[in-house]
Structure formats: C-alpha cells, structure tokens
Amino acid sequence: MQEKGTISIHTENIFPIIKKFLYSDNEIFLRELVSNAVDAVQKITRLGAMGHYNGEVGEGRVEVAFDADKKTITISDNGLGMTAEEIKKYINQIAFSGATEFLDKFKDAKDANELIGKFGLGFYSAFMVADKVEINTLSYQDGALPARWICDGSTEFEISAGDRATRGTDIILYINAESEEFLDKWKLQGILDKYCKFLPVPVKFGTKTEYTEDGEDEEGKPKHKDIEVDNIINNTTPIWTKQPSDLKDEDYLNFYRELYPMAEDPLFWIHLNVDYPFNLTGVLYFPKVKNDMDLQRNKIKLFSRQVFITDEVKDVVPEFLMLLHGVLDSPDIPLNVSRSFLQADSNVKKINSYVTRKVADKLAELFKNDRTSYESKWADIGMFVKYGMISEEKFYDKAKDFALLTNTKKEFFTLGEYKEKIEAIQTDKDGTIIYIYATDPAKQDGFIQSANKKGYDVLLMDSPIDPHFISKLEQKLDKTSLKRVDADVADKLIDKDEKISLVLTDEQKGKVKEIFEKSINNTHMKVEVDALNPGESPVTVTMDEFMRRMKDMARMGGGAGMSFYGSMPDNYKVAINGNHKLIDKILNADEARQGQLAKQAYDLAMLSQGMLTGADLTEFVNRSLELI
Ligand code: ADP
C-alpha cells in the first residue's frame, strides 16, 4: 500500500519560507520534536490510567540518537503512536487557520518562535535542518498497522506501510548540508541540556565518549571510543514540581547549585505553587549580591510544562525582580513565546503581579519571624527592596513596613521607627524633619562626628541605588527632606532659628573674610564667616545639597538639563567659625603670619575631607614642616 498526496495548504511550498525565516533559531527543532515525543508518552500513560488502553504502558521513554555517516538524527518514543489516518489529520493538515494568513504574517515575524507559535508548526520546524523527514510509527490502537510518512520538504508527501514493531514513533531527520553542525555529540548535548534538562519523561541520549588511551587521533582530539550507554540526560522531577512540604533546605540549595554552579549559596527562596486563576510553579532565589558587577539580569529560567522556553523573563516578572534567580513554570505561557505575545498576554500580567505579591509576603514574613537574621541579610536584600520601592508603587506600599534604614552606628530601623527616633531633635523651624545621611563615612567622618555631637543621627546611604531611594523617600514621606552630612556645617544642617552670637565685630568679620579670601585665592571657594559653636572646626568646606545632587545626577548621565549642572565647576562654601579661638589668634597675628595661619587652617579642612591633593598637598606638607 502506498499513497501519495499533497499537504493541504493552498500555496506553493511553505518550507523554503520556514527555512529562510526561521533559520537563526533553528536549534529549537529539537525542543519541538522532543516535546512532541514527551506529549505522546504522557498521552499513552493517561490513556492507560483512564482504562482506555489495556496493553502494557511500560516505562515511558524518549531517545535521541544521531548517525554522522548517514547524516540522520532520530527522535524516538514509546508513546501512543499514530495511525496513517492520524498522520494525515495531525501532520498533513497543518494546524493553522490558512495559508493565506500565514503568507501575510510571515513577513513581520521576527523569529522562529513567533511563527511556530502562531501557526502550530512545531513538527514542521524539523525542516529548518532537514531536507527530508520520515515518520515511522505504530499506534497503540487495537489492530493498528505501522505507518511511514516521508516528506522531502516540498508539499508532496508519501504514506506507506511502516516497519515499527512496537508502539511509538520514530522521527528521522535527514540533515541538510547547511545544518551538519547538528551531527555532533556536543552540539546536541548542549541543546538537550538547554531545553530538555527537566522534561517529565526520561530522555536518553545515544553515546558516551570514553577516553581510552593517551595521545591524539588524526584530528588532534584525544583518543577515544564512543560507547552506547543508557544516558538519561534529564531530571524528570525537578524540585518545583514537588510539594514544598516534601523538600528540605538542602534540596533547594542543591537545585540552586545545579542551576548556577559558579554562584554563592542564595540567601533564601520562595516556592511558588498556584493553580488558580492561572497555573504557576517555580522557585525564586534571592542571590547574594556582593557588588554591582554581580547584578546580572536574565537569570530566571522560564519553563512551560518543564520544557525550557527562555531566560528572558521580562514582563513575566517585574523589572526589579529580574535580579532574582530560579525557575518559573507555567503551562499558561505557551511553548512558543514571542516578545509581543508576552506583553499582551493577560495571564502574563497576572503572573507578574502574583510574583510581586509573593516576594513582598515572603520578605514581610522573614522580617516578622526573625528580625535579627533579616537585618543580617539586609545588605543583600536591601538592594531588591529599594529597587522595588522605587519602581513599583504597589510594592512600596507593602515594603514600607519592612524596608530598613541603617545608620553609621550600624543600627537598623524601619521607616516608622526612624521617624520616631529623630523627630524631636531633627525637625527644623518649618516643621520639616531632616534626615541626615553619609555616603562615605570614612571621608565624611569629621562631619559625622560634628552631627553626632549635636545629637543628630546619621544614616548610611552608600549603595548605588541610594540616590534614587533618597528621592523616593522625600517624595513619599510627609514633610521630610534628606541632607548629606557635609551639605553644611553641623550648626546649620537643620535650621532651628536658634541664634548663636558672634564674638567678632562687623569690622573684624570683614577682616577675617578678607584674610581667608586672599590666602585661598580661588573664586569657586565662597568664604563665609559664621557664628558657630566654639567647639566646631575653625574652617569647614561644604557643598550645598541641591547643587551636589544635581552634579551627581549629571555625572550618572541623568535626564534632560543635567548637562548644565555637569558643566558647572564645583562650587563650595568655606565656612569660617568666627567663634573659634584660632580666628582670634589669626586676627592678632602680624600680617605675614595671618595669611600663613589662614592657609594652614583651610588646608587642614580640605585634608580632613580628602580634598587636598597634588601640589597643594605638597605645599601643605612643606609649610607644616616649617611651622614645626
Ligand atoms: P502541537 O505539538 O502543538 O500539537 P506539532 O506540529 O508539534 O503541534 O504536532 C502536531 C501533531 O502531530 C501533534 O499534536 C500530535 O498529534 C502529532 N504528533 C507529533 N509528534 C508525535 C509523536 N511523536 N507521537 C504521536 N503524535 C505526534
């Protein structure tokens, strides 16, 4: 018996189109064919379980093999098989709404996934790499005869009697000349590792290389022989398919190490398991983030029924959680995803907000159950939490109760606790609460000590995300503003309208200003003589909070108009403490000595802030030696 026919699309050959437009992604042929084989195995298992099949179901298995001499790749399964009629129905009548639509749409298709997904062309992806494809199959049905289908990539196909003796299907690909790279063990192994590592049915991959002797073969490779082994390449029950109650910490850690062999152990994880209103399982890990270099996106792997789809999870998880690691699996995300699809899909949106909520709940739980341990992890978690608070209003609302502020004494406070702590002392004359922060405690130590002396607390804001977090806090917190500890002298950081009287007369004040201006001799250093506490430094160099922020933003490549601030020179205020006894001493010295002392005091201020460098530093050292 032999039958010839035409694949029912009413256009010329679609295969050249498939090949041409899908070429870049052609490795997914293996994912598609192995998934079909897995489906076939799962179907027979289900039929058996439901009593619709009385034969021996046996242990389901998929095998991938290749023959470099014959240039074939074969995907075999012991699934439900197909009758000749079923081949005609499922394979020949390509499952898409019409060839016309296909031809209309393919012009805009950006990648193979998009086309294959839209038109149900999974099986036909074989023609991306094969000149000829053969199906050799025997259906589970009583009295079914083995059938063979051969198609050479034209719309012509041929169905004849097959020779498969046992239930199941072989798909044999006759690899085309441009795709011979796939006739390689490492290449195939790599693709299987990528897409098939966690498939629910055991997948066997042909051969194993044994290095038998020392030395090299003709091609310069180590001498070896290939031996047939039962090499199952996949873990059929990865942890996300199990119940959390059946898993120990060690199981989660081991799975993490399997996924990311180079990474340090994660801080904690969240097991996702929901089946309504959408189906989603997965495990998300909070990685240890040591520095910004570690911030790698696209570490979450997206699966659909255990078939790997992509590690581009944009849209499925919110932007700020893309730094997490782990896996997500949802049958509601179709196997063949494309960018435009993901964005539009309503399930994807639901999954996105579900993941956000779960992460927030987990953090809230950790905070509530063991605050000490939560605090100890804050250095790593903080980045996610702050990023989330900045980028998602909904997350801010949840996180405001478990986000922590740290001060320079390494104490932790929630936003509420902190407000309560400082409110009484750090409120200015207009009722605005001033949060004071340091970005570099080593460099700003003098300022921090002065602020502490006044009873002010100083927050630590030293991570790259903190400038944005500071803006967010000012936007969200009522009557609150943040000032860097070196934005002004301690006495003026918080304007409380408390007048400290100046011991100098107006004439003396003018004289002091003149002496300093002359010896500093720099127009970007604006000298100001102030009435400060006698205990404060005689000279302090500060930069206004607003100006500094604008300059920081310009430096980070911030938005429009920022280049204006970026191009401005650094202007500082040099605050002279008119009540300090050194100023009195300068006023009473002879003229030559006045300049020298003023310069020395100014240089000391610059030195204490790490701003004295180069020739100025050398001059300072020499002058100091003379003075000794
Ligand atoms: P999909 O998998 O999305 O249905 P495919 O083009 O991948 O689309 O496959 C078309 C159909 O061919 C499948 O639905 C199935 O009925 C049949 N089929 C493909 N491969 C096999 C197989 N190995 N065993 C049994 N049936 C198969």
Ligand code: MG
């Ligand atoms: Mg398929």
